[in-house]
Structures are given as structure tokens and as C-alpha cells.
Amino acid sequence: NAGVTQTPKFQVLKTGQSMTLQCAQDMNHEYMSWYRQDPGMGLRLIHYSVGAGITDQGEVPNGYNVSRSTTEDFPLRLLSAAPSQTSVYFCASTKAGGFTGELFFGEGSRLTVL
Amino acid sequence: QKEVEQDPGPLSVPEGAIVSLNCTYSNSAFQYFMWYRQYSRKGPELLMYTYSSGNKEDGRFTAQVDKSSKYISLFIRDSQPSDSATYLCAMGRGSTLGRLYFGRGTQLTVWP
Numbered sequence: 599n600a601g602v603t604q605t606p607k608f609q610v611l612k613t614g615q616s617m618t619l620q621c622a623q624d625m626n627h628e629y630m631s632w633y634r635q636d637p638g639m640g641l642r643l644i645h646y647s648v649g650a651g652i653t654d655q656g657e658v659p660n661g662y663n664v665s666r667s668t669t670e671d672f673p674l675r676l677l678s679a680a681p682s683q684t685s686v687y688f689c690a691s692t693k694a695g696g697f698t699g700e701l702f703f704g705e706g707s708r709l710t711v712l
Numbered sequence: 713q714k715e716v717e718q719d720p721g722p723l724s725v726p727e728g729a730i731v732s733l734n735c736t737y738s739n740s741a742f743q744y745f746m747w748y749r750q751y752s753r754k755g756p757e758l759l760m761y762t763y764s765s766g767n768k769e770d771g772r773f774t775a776q777v778d779k780s781s782k783y784i785s786l787f788i789r790d791s792q793p794s795d796s797a798t799y800l801c802a803m804g805r806g807s808t809l810g811r812l813y814f815g816r817g818t819q820l821t822v823w824p
Contacts, residue, residue, distance in 0.1 A: 639816060656811070690755075701756075
């Protein structure tokens with residue numbers, strides 16, 4: 599059971615480049631989300647999804663796109679990378695029913711934008 | 713103002729000390745209160761979960777929620793070097809399960 603898998607683990611981009619951070623979970627969780635973690639800022643929600651075909655914005659959505667075509671996958675797209683998007687990105691998932699406070703996190707994707 | 717406030721520390725204590733970590737919040741709609749632990753270069757993992765007000769104990773860890781004061785705490789007894797990590801408080805509303813609001817995290821070091 600792999601849990602939540604994020605790829606790539608590390609990435610360096612130049613300003614203006616685009617890329618996609620991949621997230622996959624094998625727990626059949628309905629809810630998936632993307633957070634970014636910056637020093638002194640904690641985890642901030644970028645986008646989330648409550649099921650296939652349904653997405654919504656979180657706290658800091660600008661500059662990012664998401665889609666949810668399957669239950670398992672929830673990719674995060676950076677359209678035109680900026681240095682302000684240098685961060686550690688975490689994908690998380692949980693089941694919709696019987697919530698027990700637990701989000702299952704991936705190990706993170708560390709992105710540097712030059 | 714962030715919805716959840718947490719002193720980032722850092723906090724450094726000797727092995728065996730009692731550690732107290734705290735968060736305050738502004739949104740009275742929060743019903744779910746969690747503490748996550750994050751080791752360096754890893755994703756956060758759930759440590760404690762409390763629904764509404766009250767206390768919950770799990771081994772050396774005790775979580776307290778005071779909704780009237782909008783204040784939550786995590787106590788670690790007999791702290792160990794393996795407890796060295798960043799501790800994040802998190803909260804959620806019943807209407808948006810899974811959408812959590814996190815504090816900034818407190819970095820804890822327990823030295824032998």
C-alpha cells in the first residue's frame with residue numbers, strides 16, 4: 599500500500615516555465631488537496647477536490663491549476679513559474695465519510711524557481 | 713490575521729521535560745482540532761485528534777481544547793529526543809471536511 603505518492607521530489611525551474619506536480623493515492627479517498635509550505639508560514643491550501651470532476655480554490659490559488667479526472671490522481675499545474683512559487687508542495691488525501699482528522703500526506707515536492 | 717495562530721518557536725528542552733504547545737484561533741465554527749507532527753523533509757502525520765471541547769490522552773501526549781477561549785494545547789510528558797520535530801496544529805469545520813487550517817508550526821528540539 600503506497601499511500602500518497604508525489605513526483606517529482608525535486609525540481610528546478612526558470613521563471614516563466616510551466617510544469618505539473620503529480621499526485622496519486624491508492625486508498626480510494628474522495629478528498630484530495632494541495633498545500634504549500636513556506637518557512638514561517640505553515641501549510642497553506644492551494645486547491646482541493648471532493649471527488650472526480652469537482653475542484654475548488656483554497657487560500658492561495660493564484661498561478662496554479664488543477665483537475666480531477668480520476669479518483670486516484672490530482673495533478674497541480676504551474677502555468678508560468680515565478681520565484682514566489684519556490685516552496686515545498688504537499689499533496690494530501692482523506693476519505694469523505696467518518697472523518698477522523700487525518701489527512702494522509704505525501705513526502706513533498708521541493709520546487710525552486712530561479 | 714490568520715485564522716490559526718501558533719508560536720513558531722523554536723523550542724529547545726532537555727530530555728524528560730514536559731512540553732507545552734499552544735494555538736489560538738478566531739473562527740468559532742471550527743469543530744475538529746488536530747495536532748500533526750512533521751519530521752525534517754517528511755510530510756506531516758496525524759498525532760492527536762479531538763472533536764469539539766475536552767481532553768484526550770494517548771500515552772505521553774495530551775491534547776486539550778477550550779472552545780470558549782478558542783485555545784488548544786498539546787502536552788508532551790517525559791519528552792524524548794525522538795520527539796524532536798515540528799508540531800502543527802490544525803482545525804476544520806464540519807461543513808468542509810478535509811479542508812484544514814494549519815498553524816505555522818512549532819519546531820521542537822529535545823536534547824539528551
